[in-house]
Amino acid sequence: MLISFGLGSYLVILFLVNKISYYISPSYFGFNLVMGILLIAFSLNSFRHFSHDGNHHEDDHGAGHEHEGIKKISQASTLASTSVYIILFLSIILIPARPLSSATASSRSLNIAALVTTGADVNPLLQRDTKTLKLSDWVKIFNFTPDLASYVGKPVIITGFIFPSPEAATDKNNFFVGKFVITCCAVDAAPLGIEIKNTKSDSTSWLAEFKYDDWVKVEGVWELVNVGTEHKLVLVASNISAISRPENPYEQ
Amino acid sequence: MILFNLDPRISDTITIFLAIVIEAAPFVLLGVLVSRLLGMLVKGEWLVRALPKSPLLAHAVAALLGLAFPVCECGNVPVTRRLLIKGFSVSQAISFYLGAPILNFVVIISTISAFGNFPIIIAGRILGGLFIATVVGLLINYLPRGWKLLRADVAAELESGPQDCADEDCCECEHDHEHVNSARELLQKLRSSKFAAGVVQEFNSMTKYLLVGAAIAAVTQLWLPREFVFALSSNPLLATVAMMTLALIISVCSTVDAFVALAYVGRFSPAALLGFLLYGPMIDIKAIAMLHSVFKPRLVWLLVLLVTGLTLIITSLITALGF
Numbered sequence: 001m002l003i004s005f006g007l008g009s010y011l012v013i014l015f016l017v018n019k020i021s022y023y024i025s026p027s028y029f030g031f032n033l034v035m036g037i038l039l040i041a042f043s044l045n046s047f048r049h050f051s052h053d054g055n056h057h058e059d060d061h062g063a064g065h066e067h068e069g070i071k072k073i074s075q076a077s078t079l080a081s082t083s084v085y086i087i088l089f090l091s092i093i094l095i096p097a098r099p100l101s102s103a104t105a106s107s108r109s110l111n112i113a114a115l116v117t118t119g120a121d122v123n124p125l126l127q128r129d130t131k132t133l134k135l136s137d138w139v140k141i142f143n144f145t146p147d148l149a150s151y152v153g154k155p156v157i158i159t160g161f162i163f164p165s166p167e168a169a170t171d172k173n174n175f176f177v178g179k180f181v182i183t184c185c186a187v188d189a190a191p192l193g194i195e196i197k198n199t200k201s202d203s204t205s206w207l208a209e210f211k212y213d214d215w216v217k218v219e220g221v222w223e224l225v226n227v228g229t230e231h232k233l234v235l236v237a238s239n240i241s242a243i244s245r246p247e248n249p250y251e252q
Numbered sequence: 253m254i255l256f257n258l259d260p261r262i263s264d265t266i267t268i269f270l271a272i273v274i275e276a277a278p279f280v281l282l283g284v285l286v287s288r289l290l291g292m293l294v295k296g297e298w299l300v301r302a303l304p305k306s307p308l309l310a311h312a313v314a315a316l317l318g319l320a321f322p323v324c325e326c327g328n329v330p331v332t333r334r335l336l337i338k339g340f341s342v343s344q345a346i347s348f349y350l351g352a353p354i355l356n357f358v359v360i361i362s363t364i365s366a367f368g369n370f371p372i373i374i375a376g377r378i379l380g381g382l383f384i385a386t387v388v389g390l391l392i393n394y395l396p397r398g399w400k401l402l403r404a405d406v407a408a409e410l411e412s413g414p415q416d417c418a419d420e421d422c423c424e425c426e427h428d429h430e431h432v433n434s435a436r437e438l439l440q441k442l443r444s445s446k447f448a449a450g451v452v453q454e455f456n457s458m459t460k461y462l463l464v465g466a467a468i469a470a471v472t473q474l475w476l477p478r479e480f481v482f483a484l485s486s487n488p489l490l491a492t493v494a495m496m497t498l499a500l501i502i503s504v505c506s507t508v509d510a511f512v513a514l515a516y517v518g519r520f521s522p523a524a525l526l527g528f529l530l531y532g533p534m535i536d537i538k539a540i541a542m543l544h545s546v547f548k549p550r551l552v553w554l555l556v557l558l559v560t561g562l563t564l565i566i567t568s569l570i571t572a573l574g575f
Contacts, residue, residue: 003459004452007277014274023271025508028278035278038285039455045448088273088463091266100267101260114366114514143518183511184504186271187469190515213260 001043001050003085008039010092019097021248024185099249100180102163102212105191110168113181113190115251116140130154135179136251139192148231151222156235158194159217159243162210165195170225170232174198175207177218179251192251195234197223206240215245261474269470272503276326276462276538279505283327284454287334290321292432292441296338303344307393308386311347314340315385318352324505325353325533326462329542330454336546337410342401346555347389349543353506353533354381363529366510370517372575376526376566384530384562391558392551401551403544457545465541469503472537491520492527492567496560499532506533523570530563 014020015033024032116139125137130151133141135158142148160177169176178193180186196218198205210216220237258266303310321331332349336342353359354377367373395401402410432438441447495516504512513528535556543552 001449001452001456003456007273007459011274011278020274022267023274028275032274032278035281039277039281042448042451042455045443045445046452047445049445049449085463092270095258095263095266097270098263098267100264103260104264112515112519114511117515117518184508185275187268187275187473187502188504188512 001046004039005043006085006089008036008043011036012040014097018247021250022097022099022186025182025250026248026252028184099245100186100189102161104189105161105163105178105180105193106166106176108166108189108191110166110176110191110193111139111142113192114183115181116143116192131157134158134251135160135192135194136181138194142233148233149224151233152224153221155219155221156194157217157219159215159246160193161215161245161249162212163191163193164212166191166193169195170227170234171195171197174234175212177216179249181251189250194218195232196220196240197234197236200237206237210240210242215243216240217243265470265474268473269466272466272469272538273463275505276324276466277459279324279326280330280458280462281327281451281455283323283330284451284458286321286323286327287330287454288447288451290331290334291337292438294338295431299335300339303340307390310344311389311393312382312386314344314347314389315351315382316355317348318354318356321352322356322358323352324507325536325539326458326505326542328352329458329461329539329546333406333546336402336406341393342547342551343389343393343395346392347385350388350534350555350559351381351385354378354530355385359506359510359533362507363510366514367525370522370525372570373522373526373529376522376570377529380526380530380563380566381533383566384534384559387562388555388558392554399550401548403546403548406546458542461542461545462538465503465538468541469501469537472501488521488523488571489564489568491524492564492571495520495524495528496531496563499528500536502532503536503538504532509533521571522575523567526570527563527567530566531559534559 011020011032014023015029015036020029020032115136122140122144125133125141126145133156138156138158141151145151158177160179163176163178165172165174165176174195174197176193177196178191180189180191182189196206198207200206217240218235218237219239220235222233223236225232225234303313317335323331328349331352332345335348336345340348360378363374363377392401400407432441495513499509502512509532510529513525516525516528540552540556543555547555
């Protein structure tokens with residue numbers, strides 16, 4: 001009963017402190033909250049039954065030796081599972097909720113997510129003022145526009161966290177700014193990101209002022225870089241400022 | 253909260269572990285509730301009589317029962333257990349277990365919504381799912397009689413009758429004593445402390461396995477980066493194996509896995525994506541762990557083998573047809 005009560009309470013508390021968004025997609029918030037409340041309700045309601053009826057789980061129908069073995073297995077598995085639960089709760093209580101880090105962002109395939117790889121609505125984006133485009137809009141454009149050169153010099157304003165250059169980078173010394181996008185929960189999180197030129201116009205580097213996992217707002221313009229036969233857009237930032245981590249860290 | 257300065261990759265593993273548990277636990281509860289309601293509203297005899305006599309049709313119908321009881325794959329295990337108690341054979345229960353996560357309206361609708369432009373994937377998922385669930389059930393049906401397939405406590409429960417028998421005599425008689433006869437009786441039972449206790453017990457029992465499955469899935473993600481899986485994508489067969497491995501590791505709910513697969517449309521062939529969409533709902537790390545709460549390990553691993561083999565056969569066929 002403690003387990004269902006504990007897990008139910010955890011679900012509800014996460015919701016109340018606004019940390020539930022670190023773990024699952026908003027489309028599940030309502031369902032999770034309702035189930036968390038039900039878990040608490042069932043746990044409390046079951047208390048009466050458990051305190052009155054100590055023998056509820058034993059097989060009372062004529063004690064048999066054949067049930068001894070089952071009881072022993074049951075006791076052993078109760079001990080094992082209690083240990084697992086203790087470990088779970090220690091992790092929940094001692095380790096603060098954190099969204100996925102820059103280490104995972106740079107180790108997963110970049111810019112591959114249903115949000116940005118299905119092309120139906122790229123055209124309206126091409127008509128808009130580029131300063132209004134968000135991270136996922138730019139990634140869609142990268143994925144579907146053959147002529148990236150037309151974007152050189154266009155202004156960009158995006159927010160996200162800093163992560164190390166993945167394989168797809170034009171220059172390993174640069175860094176990326178982006179967010180994860182999730183479909184179901186953090187396990188399927190896919191990183192979206194834009195490459196930022198690390199060297200400033202005065203030859204100092206942005207990474208001297210900021211570090212990986214910092215949340216920032218970046219303003220700048222695009223520069224075209226040739227990588228073999230491919231063209232890629234890299235952002236030359238005019239200003240990068242620190243921002244606080246948003247309540248929902250995932251791109252919608 | 254006490255703060256620990258953890259290595260980010262370990263912190264991410266914990267985040268992923270918690271995310272899987274937070275996502276799945278509500279569905280486990282839903283499955284337990286559906287299973288209990290099933291216990292109270294449906295008489296065992298009806299269900300067993302609803303299955304055709306022919307083994308082939310019986311297993312196909314069992315596979316299609318998910319259309320009537322839509323729960324996520326996590327919620328399926330309690331419902332499968334309930335069907336066994338109601339009189340389904342192990343093989344019929346398995347056909348249901350494999351079929352239900354694909355052959356239900358929510359998943360069919362989300363698959364159509366994601367893959368509207370790829371009818372071969374929609375048809376492949378529905379027909380392939382029905383085929384695999386039916387065939388695996390049939391094969392299990394023909395296993396030698398002496399093989400013990402159920403966990404000892406589940407087998408004992410089947411022998412002794414439904415848990416909520418109030419006294420010894422009850423269990424000897426023919427009636428299905430879980431069944432309720434009126435809406436009033438149903439409401440009374442739902443509010444009872446005994447019902448709550450049953451739900452809590454079954455939920456706790458399932459959650460044990462969910463936790464182990466979630467931990468293994470989270471740690472596997474840490475130590476087996478996705479890029480390794482994608483490096484295999486040069487050859488059509490290996491591409492399918494790569495997508496099936498991804499499905500195995502990430503253990504995403506079948507209600508939305510179509511959108512996860514959609515992200516890979518550019519990189520992988522329809523056959524490989526179909527591999528992901530057939531395999532994931534039936535076999536993944538979380539599900540393998542939870543199946544151990546009902547079936548003996550040898551049966552669980554036999555299931556993994558059979559589903560893997562049949563999925564590869566179907567996807568190879570699709571590749572050979574030119575997709």
